[in-house]
Amino acid sequence: xxFFKFLKFKLRRKSNRVVDDEEQHGGLSTNTIRDGSKMxxxxxxxxxxxxxxxxxxxxxxxxxVGGFSVVYLAEFSDxxxxxxKMHCDSQRHREVFKRELELLLHIRHENIVKxxxxxxxxxxxxxxxxxxxxxxxxxxxxxxxxxGSILSWKSRMSIAHQLAQAIxxxxxxxxxxxxxxxxxxxxxxxxxxxxxxxxxxGSAKMGFSSTIVPSSKISLMGSVGYMDxxxxxxxxxxxxxxxxxxGVIILELLTGLEAFCSEKxxxxxxxxxxxxxxxxxxxxxxxSHLGSNFxxxxxxxxxxxxxxxxxxxxxxRPSMTEIIYTMEEKIQSISFVSAVEGxxxxxxxxRKLKYIxxxxx
Numbered sequence: 001x002x003f004f005k006f007l008k009f010k011l012r013r014k015s016n017r018v019v020d021d022e023e024q025h026g027g028l029s030t031n032t033i034r035d036g037s038k039m040x041x042x043x044x045x046x047x048x049x050x051x052x053x054x055x056x057x058x059x060x061x062x063x064x065v066g067g068f069s070v071v072y073l074a075e076f077s078d079x080x081x082x083x084x085k086m087h088c089d090s091q092r093h094r095e096v097f098k099r100e101l102e103l104l105l106h107i108r109h110e111n112i113v114k115x116x117x118x119x120x121x122x123x124x125x126x127x128x129x130x131x132x133x134x135x136x137x138x139x140x141x142x143x144x145x146x147x148g149s150i151l152s153w154k155s156r157m158s159i160a161h162q163l164a165q166a167i168x169x170x171x172x173x174x175x176x177x178x179x180x181x182x183x184x185x186x187x188x189x190x191x192x193x194x195x196x197x198x199x200x201x202g203s204a205k206m207g208f209s210s211t212i213v214p215s216s217k218i219s220l221m222g223s224v225g226y227m228d229x230x231x232x233x234x235x236x237x238x239x240x241x242x243x244x245x246x247g248v249i250i251l252e253l254l255t256g257l258e259a260f261c262s263e264k265x266x267x268x269x270x271x272x273x274x275x276x277x278x279x280x281x282x283x284x285x286x287x288s289h290l291g292s293n294f295x296x297x298x299x300x301x302x303x304x305x306x307x308x309x310x311x312x313x314x315x316x317r318p319s320m321t322e323i324i325y326t327m328e329e330k331i332q333s334i335s336f337v338s339a340v341e342g343x344x345x346x347x348x349x350x351r352k353l354k355y356i357x358x359x360x361x
Contacts, residue, residue: 044105045117045128052119052126056084068096068202073131081131082116086124096202097125103201106175111166113189113199132197137249138185141256144289153294155194156253157333160302162196163188164327167246168320170204171239179205179237181221183245184259185252205237225259225267230314240314246323247309250302251275256287269310276310279303301330 053059055074063083064071074082087097097120104115104127114130134140137159140151163183170178181203189197203221221237222228228244231237248259251272259268275282282303283296305326311317318326327334 047117047119047126047128049119049121052084052128055082059084059086066200066202068093074128081133083129083131085127085129087126088124094123094125097127100201100204101125101127103178103204103206106178106206107170107201109166109169111162111196111198112169113197129199132189132191132199134190134192134194136186137188137190137196137252138258140190141185141252141287142258144256150289151194153290153298154333157298157302157327157331159188159190159194159196160250160253161324161327161331161334163198163249164246164320164324166196166198167242168324171242171320176206177239179239180242180245181205181237182223182226183242183249184223184226185249188249223259225269228314229312238314239319240317243309243317243320243323244314246320247306247317250306250309254282254287254299254302254306255285256289275303276307279307295333298331298333301326 052074055076056072059072061073062070063073066085069085069087072084072086074084076082087093101118107115113132116128116130118128119126140149144150167180167183170180178201180198180201182200183198187198187200189199191197205221222231222241222245226245226248228241230244231241248268251257251268252259254275255268255272257268257271260266261268261271269276272285275285279300280303282299286294286299305318305323308316308318309323
């Protein structure tokens with residue numbers, strides 16, 4: 001079966017971005033995407049509808065349902081597993097599919113779920129991803145008692161660090177700046193080694209900022225409990241929206257609580273209000289599953305970072321680069337594999353570090 005067909009995918013031409021004719025690299029056809037002075041080369045698999053039917057057993061294995069799509073498990077001829085994300089058949093959902101596909105062509109990072117290809121033969125567009133075997137961060141934190149597997153402190157810090165790297169890549173190192181817009185624990189996949197894989201770019205926006213006008217046709221991006229209040233008030237999406245959501249993720253990792261408790265209709269940021277006012281109080285709210293198996297100094301440092309990320313004024317929030325720098329200095333539980341791509345410590349904004357630790361460095 002010809003599962004991997006490397007064909008040219010033409011994006012709509014814009015003033016600063018073009019898709020060149022196919023180029024040959026090692027016998028594979030590629031898309032060359034230019035954006036200003038930057039250029040990336042992305043190998044894109046274009047699948048047939050028949051391919052999609054075959055690998056998914058006629059779309060019989062549903063493993064997830066989202067606002068715009070249904071997710072199916074797929075098995076390829078070499079026995080490797082994949083995921084098919086099928087967008088619903090409507091004009092709005094087709095636009096979401098095209099926008100997400102265009103975004104995915106720009107993205108390649110070890111802590112972002114790997115994009116394998118697409119199928120656009122029918123109105124229901126399909127995006128194909130690697131299969132990540134260990135569920136989501138949301139599931140891991142919610143079901144610790146049921147499955148008897150406690151997410152360790154070191155694993156939590158590693159996930160926080162890897163997620164920060166993924167978001168930083170989108171904000172600063174990608175060919176075009178990307179605002180994810182829907183960072184939440186259920187969109188953080190974990191592999192067999194508990195490595196973080198950020199997924200779902202259906203709400204993402206390209207560019208330095210974009211204005212979202214709420215209406216009956218256009219809904220706000222994001223999820224309850226993670227949405228930046230400033231964005232809800234103004235409708236302006238910037239990278240600081242993602243920083244806010246990241247702050248909520250940190251609180252989840254520290255406390256084990258959900259970002260929004262539907263039963264009590266309470267936001268985590270409200271429950272954790274005392275911690276945001278005085279990060280030292282985080283020790284009173286730590287996830288009981290951890291017992292005493294955590295580093296108190298690191299917990300306070302992470303609570304400090306969360307407090308700054310959740311500042312009501314977006315301008316007072318740190319960048320993801322600054323967050324990574326602070327973590328790598330203060331969180332010894334993290335094992336580093338490589339430095340942040342393109343990161344220079346000398347470019348750090350020292351004012352932000354003053355806010356985090358209350359003194360000049």
